[in-house]
Amino acid sequence: MHKRLKLGMVGGGQGAFIGAVHRIAARIDDEFELVAGALSSKPDNAKQSAAQLGIAPERAYTDFNEMAKAEAAREDGIDAVSIVTPNHMHFPVAKAFLEQGINVICDKPLTSALAEAVTLAEIGKNSKAEFVLTHNYSGYPMVREARHLVQSGALGKLRRVNVEYVQDWMSEAITDPDNKQAAWRSDPKQSGKGGAIADIGTHAMQLANFITTEAPEKLAADLTSFVEGRLVDDDAHMLMRYATGAKGYLWATQVAPGSENSLRIQIYGEKAGLSWAQENPNQLWYAPLNEPKRLLTRGGHGTSEWTQGQTRVPPGHPEGYLEGFATIYKEAADLIRNGRTKDCILPTLADGLLGMQFIDAAIRSSEHDAAWTPIEV
Structure with a gap:
């Protein structure tokens, strides 16, 4: 204890x-x-x-x-x-x-x-x-299983990384003065220059980086403010290039009616593909080439011992948003007590800096008609 x-x-x-x-x-x-x-x-x-x-x-x-x-x-x-x-x-x-x-x-x-x-x-x-950045989606067990599969070589050399984070809650102009969450996110004095790209685009990017353990070298981004009068972007989509030759696509929007909190990622390699969706976080689709797709479930058969050790309740009982955050806090406690080890995978200051470089590159690219722009690392 x-x-x-x-x-x-x-x-x-x-x-x-x-x-x-x-x-x-x-x-x-x-x-x-x-x-x-x-x-x-x-x-x-x-x-x-x-x-x-x-x-x-x-x-x-x-x-x-x-x-x-x-x-x-x-x-x-x-x-x-x-x-x-x-x-x-x-x-x-x-x-x-x-x-x-x-x-x-x-x-x-x-x-x-x-x-x-x-x-x-x-x-x-x-x-x-110590410094920990709370990218909570990296705490989900099946996200970590996806990372394990990539690192184990199950996908082979990566070819495609497609990630999207789609919401609808800012589809209209903000008229309610009590809607503090929307108000500060659309105020560049509080949010910074980035809107959707900073608020949820950074989550999408970090999720892709976490699972693949790679970050893109450059991107070509198109950022838009669809809501009239909005001072920051509410929609962002981009192409990405990786040093390994892999290609990527990222879409982050907060103006897509009918989408509540749809964070999804698909990763394809020479040998297999993966697909995970935050709104059904306890499932991960694994598709080896020329074989039937396999549905892996949190705590279920076929997942790694490492991932099974990260679950709190028996299979079939859902874990999600709060537990993902809790994993970050639990591992932060371990870090504070025991110091950083080579196995620590918590998001760090370096990850946070990369996230800001990503936002900056996306804004600069969009300002130059979606020109290919390096993400300075």
């Missing part, structure tokens, strides 16, 4: 969505206890939110810089901070805690601007603290 790690949180107060998701995920495996927070930029909301969550008044902060310094000075200070703010606050908050030697668990994308990501990567190198 482990003693729970002490967790702090910045953002995620009353009215926020993703903060609650992180809090649930952090407790599923009983690895963390929330003990401190700067939960809102509004002092009253910060205090009320902390009280609602049972945080002691003296550890309910109204300023994240104050929180970082105070928690670093306490003998019982937090072991890690969870950053669940809009994108533009990721950099200053992560910087403050890394410089105090406090481990950081941060929502994606890494920052709102590439220059900030580059700076944060340098800060991370000089900090004793």
